Structure formats: C-alpha cells, structure tokens
Amino acid sequence: MKTEAELKDFFENGDKKYFSNLTIDCSIFGYHERQLKILLAKWNGLDGFSLPGGFVGRKEPLTQAANRILKEKTSIDNIFLQQFYMFGDSEFRTDNHKKFTKFLPKDSWLLNRTFSVGYYALVDYASVTIEEDIFTEKYVWQDINKIPDLLFDHNEMLEKAIQHMRINLHHQPIGINLLSKEFTLPEIQSLYETILDKEFDRRNFSKKLLSLGLIKDTNKIRSIGQHRSPKLYCFDKKKYSQMLKGGIALEL
Amino acid sequence: MKTEAELKDFFENGDKKYFSNLTIDCSIFGYHERQLKILLAKWNGLDGFSLPGGFVGRKEPLTQAANRILKEKTSIDNIFLQQFYMFGDSEFRTDNHKKFTKFLPKDSWLLNRTFSVGYYALVDYASVTIEEDIFTEKYVWQDINKIPDLLFDHNEMLEKAIQHMRINLHHQPIGINLLSKEFTLPEIQSLYETILDKEFDRRNFSKKLLSLGLIKDTNKIRSIGQHRSPKLYCFDKKKYSQMLKGGIALEL
DNA sequence: TCAAAAGTGTTCTAACTACACCCATGC
DNA sequence: GCATGGGTGTAGTTAGAACACTTTTGA
Numbered sequence: 009m010k011t012e013a014e015l016k017d018f019f020e021n022g023d024k025k026y027f028s029n030l031t032i033d034c035s036i037f038g039y040h041e042r043q044l045k046i047l048l049a050k051w052n053g054l055d056g057f058s059l060p061g062g063f064v065g066r067k068e069p070l071t072q073a074a075n076r077i078l079k080e081k082t083s084i085d086n087i088f089l090q091q092f093y094m095f096g097d098s099e100f101r102t103d104n105h106k107k108f109t110k111f112l113p114k115d116s117w118l119l120n121r122t123f124s125v126g127y128y129a130l131v132d133y134a135s136v137t138i139e140e141d142i143f144t145e146k147y148v149w150q151d152i153n154k155i156p157d158l159l160f161d162h163n164e165m166l167e168k169a170i171q172h173m174r175i176n177l178h179h180q181p182i183g184i185n186l187l188s189k190e191f192t193l194p195e196i197q198s199l200y201e202t203i204l205d206k207e208f209d210r211r212n213f214s215k216k217l218l219s220l221g222l223i224k225d226t227n228k229i230r231s232i233g234q235h236r237s238p239k240l241y242c243f244d245k246k247k248y249s250q251m252l253k254g255g256i257a258l259e260l
Numbered sequence: 261m262k263t264e265a266e267l268k269d270f271f272e273n274g275d276k277k278y279f280s281n282l283t284i285d286c287s288i289f290g291y292h293e294r295q296l297k298i299l300l301a302k303w304n305g306l307d308g309f310s311l312p313g314g315f316v317g318r319k320e321p322l323t324q325a326a327n328r329i330l331k332e333k334t335s336i337d338n339i340f341l342q343q344f345y346m347f348g349d350s351e352f353r354t355d356n357h358k359k360f361t362k363f364l365p366k367d368s369w370l371l372n373r374t375f376s377v378g379y380y381a382l383v384d385y386a387s388v389t390i391e392e393d394i395f396t397e398k399y400v401w402q403d404i405n406k407i408p409d410l411l412f413d414h415n416e417m418l419e420k421a422i423q424h425m426r427i428n429l430h431h432q433p434i435g436i437n438l439l440s441k442e443f444t445l446p447e448i449q450s451l452y453e454t455i456l457d458k459e460f461d462r463r464n465f466s467k468k469l470l471s472l473g474l475i476k477d478t479n480k481i482r483s484i485g486q487h488r489s490p491k492l493y494c495f496d497k498k499k500y501s502q503m504l505k506g507g508i509a510l511e512l
Numbered sequence: 513t514c515a516a517a518a519g520t521g522t523t524c525t526a527a528c529t530a531c532a533c534c535c536a537t538g539c
Numbered sequence: 540g541c542a543t544g545g546g547t548g549t550a551g552t553t554a555g556a557a558c559a560c561t562t563t564t565g566a
Contacts, residue, residue, distance in 0.1 A: 029279055030375065070348025070375065094346040094377050096322025123282065123322065125346050175431070175507075194518075211520070212556070235517040236563035255427075259509075259555080446545075463547070464529070487544040488536035511528080 015142055023117035026063035031124045032074050033061035033162065034089075035169035036082065037203075038133030038149055039186045044202045045133060045149040046166065047081070048158070052145045053111065058159040059166060060147070061124065074127045081147070083137040088130045088185045092172040096123040098161040128169040132186050174204060179255045181222055181248050190226055192238035200260060208260065220256070221247045267394055275369035278315035283376045284326050285313035285347075285414065287421035288334065289455075290385030290401055291438045296454045297385060297401040298418065299333070300410070304397045305363065310411040311418060312399070313376065326379045333399070335389040340382045340437045344424040348375040350413040376413075380421040384438050426456060431507045433474055433500050442478055444490035452512060460512065472508070473499045 022028075036047040036059075048057040062077040064070060071091075079085045095101060101123065112118055138147045150156070155166060182203075183196055193214050201207055217223050224244050229237040274280075288299040288311075300309040314329040316322060323343075331337045347353060353375065364370055390399045402408070407418060434455075435448055445466050453459055469475050476496050481489040 027281060029281070064348070066373065067354060069354050070346065072349075091346060094322065094343060096316070096377075097324075102319060102321050121318065125348075179427070192518085209556075209558085210518080211558090214519090216555090231564090232517080234515085234565040236519080238518055444545085461530075462545085463531090466546090468528090484537090484544080486538040486542085488546080490545055 019112070019116065019118070022063070024066075026065055028063075028117040028120045029122050030064045031061050031122050032064060032070075032077050033059045033095075033124045033126055033165055034074070034078055034081070035059055035126070035128040035166050035173075036078070037128065037130050037152075037173065038136065039130070039199060039202065040133035040149075042198050042202050044152045046152055046155065047136075047138075048148050048150050049081075050145045050148065051159075052143055054159065056159045057148070057150075057156060059162045060144075064125075070125065074125070078127075078129055080141075081139060082131060083139050084131060084135060088182065089127055090129075090172070090176065091125060091127050093126045093165075093168055094123060095126060095161065095165060098164060100161045124165070126165050126169060128173050130173070130182060130185055177204065178258050178260070181243075181251045181256065181258070184243055184245075184248060190228065190230075190240040190242050192230060192240060194238060196223070196241070204260065206260075213260075216258075216260070220251075220258075222251065271364070271368070271370070274315070276318075278317055280315075280369040280372045281374050282316045283313050283374050284316060284322075284329050285311045285376045285378055285417055286326070286330055286333070286341075287311055287378065287380040287418050287425075288330070289380065289382050289404075289425065290388065291382070291451060291454065292385035292401075294450050294454050296404045298404055298407065299388075299390075300400050300402050301333075302397045302400065303411075304395055306411065308411045309400070309402075309408060311414045312396075316377075322377065326377070330379075330381055332393075333391060334383060335391050336383060336387060340434065341379055342381075342424070342428065343377060343379050345378045345417075345420055346375060347378060347413060347417060350416060352413045376417070378417050378421060380425050382425070382434060382438055429456065430510050430512070433495075433503045433508065433510070436495055436497075436500060442480065442482075442492040442494050444482060444492060446490060448475070448493070456512065458512075465512075468510075468512070472503075472510075474503065 034047075038045045038047060047060060049060045050057050060077070060081045062073070062080065064073040068076070071089075074089055074091070075085060078087065078089060101121065103121070133149060140146060152170070155163070157163065158166065177200075183191075183199060186199060187195060193210075196217070197208060197210065197213050200213075221244055223241045226240045226242050228240040230240055231237050286299075290297045290299060299312060301312045302309050312329070312333045314325070314332065316325040320328070323341075326341055326343070327337060330339070330341060353373065355373070385401060392398060404422070407415070409415065410418065429452075435443075435451060438451060439447060445462070448469070449460060449462065449465050452465075473496055475493045478492045478494050480492040482492055483489050
C-alpha cells in the first residue's frame with residue numbers, strides 16, 4: 009500500500025477485497041541480546057500504539073493471510089507463527105465502535121464490528137526489516153515488561169498471547185527461528201530464561217537439552233574474546249520437527 | 261426456530277441478524293456409563309452428519325453466541341465450554357462452496373464463504389435434552405472411536421477438538437460438569453480413563469487427586485448392591501476453580 | 513595473575529511406578 | 540462361602556534440584 013490511489017481505493021472499496029468484519033492481529037515477539045520485545049505500531053493520526061494487524065482477503069485462506077500480514081510488516085516469511093485465540097467479546101468488539109470516526113465517513117466499511125484472530129510469532133529481532141506504510145507513523149520494539157496502554161482491546165490480546173506462548177513453550181521446541189544456525193549453550197539458555205522470565209541451572213539445562221537429543225555438538229567453538237571459548241551446538245532438525253509435531257513435555 | 265414463517269425469514273433475511281461469514285461449530289463430548297460420545301447432527305435433506313453449529317449474531321459477543329448455540333442444541337447452560345481454534349483454511353472454507361446449492365437460490369447469504377470458530381464442550385450425556393429443530397432430522401450420540409465421514413471440514417475440526425481437549429486435561433481439572441455432586445473414586449477414575457483412553461492404577465490415581473486436594477472425602481458411602489460400598493467424594497470447589505484458572509500440571 | 517565466562521559430575525530428594533493383600537456385600 | 544468390586548501401604552526407580560571446583564582466555 010504505497011500510493012495515494014491505492015490508499016483511496018482501500019478506504020472506499022477495501023470491503024470488496026477484504027472481509028470487513030475479520031482482522032488478524034499479531035503479537036510479534038522479538039528476541040535480541042537477552043531481551044524479549046514486542047513490535048508495536050503507532051498509527052498515523054491516532055494517539056497510542058497497537059499490535060500490527062490487517063484484514064483477511066475474501067478468497068484468502070486464513071493462515072495464508074496471517075503469513076502475508078506478518079511479511080508485510082516485518083519482511084520475513086517462514087517464521088514460527090501460531091494462532092492462539094479468536095477475539096469477539098470485548099466491548100470494543102461488540103459495539104459498532106467509535107474508532108476512527110473523526111477520519112472516516114459514517115458509512116465506511118472500516119467502522120463495522122470486527123472479530124480478530126490472534127496470532128503470535130517468534131522472530132529474530134535483528135533480522136526484521138520494518139516496513140512502514142502509509143497507515144503507520146512508525147513501529148517500535150517495546151520491552152515486554154514495559155507495555156503501555158494500547159488501543160482497542162490489544163492489551164488483553166497481548167496478555168493472552170504471552171500466556172499461550174509460555175504454555176506452548178512446554179510442548180514445543182523453539183529457537184530455530186530465534187538463534188543462528190550454530191549457537192552456544194549460554195545463548196540458548198539465555199533465550200529460554202528471557203522468554204520464560206526464569207533462571208535455570210547451567211548444568212541441568214544442558215543435560216536436559218542434550219539428553220532429549222534436541223541439540224547436538226558441532227565440535228566447533230566460538231571465540232568470544234577475553235574468556236574461555238564456548239562450544240557451538242546446533243539443533244537436530246529431525247528431532248526438532250518431530251517434537252514440533254508430536255509435542256514434548258519440557259519441564260523447565 | 262419453530263414456525264414456517266421464522267424459517268422463511270431466516271433463509272431470506274438471516275444475514276440481517278447474523279454475520280453471513282462466521283459460524284460456530286461445537287464438538288460436544290458426552291460422557292455416560294464409561295463411554296465417550298460426540299453429538300452429531302443429521303441435516304434435513306442432506307446426506308451425512310455434521311457437528312452442531314450456528315451463526316453469530318451481529319451484536320452478540322462471541323462467547324455468548326457459543327453458549328446460546330450450545331443451549332439451543334442441548335438445552336443446558338453453564339457448562340464447560342472452550343474455544344480452541346478458528347478454522348479458515350480448508351478448501352471448504354475458501355471456495356465459495358457448493359454446499360446446499362440444490363436447496364438455495366444462487367445469491368443466498370448462506371452460500372457465502374464461512375469461517376468457523378471451534379468450541380468443545382464436556383457434558384453429562386444423561387442430562388442433555390436434545391432439541392431438534394426444523395433443520396435437523398435428528399441428533400445422534402456417536403462413539404468417539406466410530407466417527408463416520410462428516411460433512412464439510414468437520415472431521416478435521418473434530419480431530420483438532422479431541423487433541424486440544426486431551427491436552428487441556430493436563431492443565432485443567434474436569435469432572436464438575438460430568439459427574440454428580442458426589443461420586444466414587446472408581447467413577448472419576450473411569451471418567452479420566454475413558455476420556456484419555458488410558459488406564460491408571462487405582463492406588464496411584466486416588467493418591468494423586470487427594471494429595472492435590474482436588475477432591476475430598478464426604479464420609480458417606482454409596483450402596484452399589486452386591487459388592488462392597490464405595491465412599492463418596494466431592495470436589496473441593498475452591499481448589500477446583502483455582503486450578504481452572506491457574507492451571508495445574510496433571511501428569512496422568 | 514586476575515577477572516570473567518564456560519565446562520563438567522555427584523548427591524539428594526521427591527515424585528511416579530509397580531505391585532498384592534484384605535474387606536464388604538449380596539447371592 | 541464365593542464372586543465381585545473397593546480400599547489401602549510399601550519398596551524400587553527415575554527424573555529433577557542443588558551444588559562447587561576447574562579451565563580458558565585476554566588484558
């Protein structure tokens with residue numbers, strides 16, 4: 009959505025292309041340097057932030073829509089993306105609500121009641137290229153412990169996303185989208201510690217991951233300067249995808 | 261939906277009252293006499309069964325819609341009802357599909373593409389009064405191990421419902437909607453065994469539930485005729501709702 | 513030689529598993 | 540008294556928790 013003409017068309021005829029009552033909102037978790045952040049969008053002309061989202065095309069499969077929206081915002085695809093809830097209860101979602109009324113004609117399709125499908129994604133913050141478009145003034149990565157009041161019902165959505173993400177962590181391995189191909193034990197441990205906001209014992213942590221067969225030694229080391237060089241590990245892809253499908257009980 | 265006039269109005273003007281692109285489909289698990297069954301609907305004039313479902317009202321909160329639909333079908337309310345997935349991917353849900361074309365005019369609102377929110381419910385089969393309406397020839401309780409080919413994408417939905425239901429069992433207590441107020445240890449054990457399709461050791465099972473504080477002894481017994489009379493237990497409601505909210509790790 | 517980070521092995525404990533015998537009841 | 544189902548305790552095993560010292564590296 010780049011040109012003025014496209015924009016005008018979206019406002020006037022968007023409902024021909026998209027369902028007017030169905031949006032997707034993404035809680036995009038970014039991990040970088042031992043911090044967990046969430047991607048927030050500041051809308052042009054609106055005060056305050058929201059989760060990035062978009063509409064679902066009338067002929068578009070739902071999952072494909074979620075991937076498209078994510079790619080539009082972050083320019084990456086093929087990432088870990090999970091649907092977690094369909095929102096349609098809050099006052100904001102039952103009222104034919106007041107949002108945007110100052111910008112839009114009274115009969116605009118954008119003033120309809122919307123349902124929203126919540127997805128969460130885990131991405132490597134550093135590999136994301138934010139794509140600002142004409143709707144968004146800017147995107148910011150916000151520390152997950154310092155989330156401001158968001159627009160619409162997005163605080164509730166984000167809270168639920170965090171809950172689901174943390175619970176799912178115990179049933180699915182993560183990391184392949186968040187770490188480089190080869191990583192050290194302290195790196196993957198930090199990842200888990202940051203996301204779960206919990207500390208683990210070095211020895212027990214590595215024992216667990218190795219005994220599960222989830223990661224394996226590459227016989228390489230990484231030089232980190234003035235300290236002992238840590239060994240490099242990689243995921244056992246077979247085991248990894250097996251666990252993604254079949255589920256694991258990762259008691260951490 | 262009882263009279264001809266109401267029915268006509270639904271076909272012609274249903275989309276004024278309901279969103280034409282959003283349905284709710286319920287996987288209603290019924291437990292009775294050590295069997296787990298699922299409620300299937302046989303539609304008037306259609307060959308084959310489907311999960312019971314309905315449309316979401318334009319001003320109706322989503323959860324309320326789910327409860328309403330469930331009550332319409334089973335005549336009970338206040339039961340354990342969980343949203344588990346929003347379906348919008350299968351061919352049936354992206355095609356402006358061919359269903360019902362023999363009954364409906366080409367521009368009927370019922371021929372739109374629909375998304376469906378999947379809910380599952382656990383009910384006491386014996387306390388359900390099936391409400392047949394003009395759309396449904398009949399409802400049947402089908403053994404969960406003998407599910408026939410269902411209409412639409414409902415086999416996929418049911419499979420996912422079962423998966424989610426079983427996983428959630430490990431994080432939430434069940435039983436309050438499925439057992440009478442007071443029950444024996446063998447009864448609740450059978451319930452879990454049936455739902456999870458797995459057997460447990462009598463001693464370990466009771467030890468677990470009692471040590472969690474989930475159930476407690478009522479100091480009563482039930483006479484079961486020609487055998488030793490078992491003790492009656494009841495749920496500790498405080499612990500139960502605490503665990504519903506906070507989650508438990510029920511390794512069974 | 514010192515500071516900072518990485519690597520590694522053992523003991524303790526708690527939770528789960530497996531298992532067998534006795535009791536109550538009605539026929 | 541016997542068949543049927545209900546009730547209970549213990550020993551063994553395993554997985555997780557707790558814990559401290561040594562090694563590498565560059566400044």
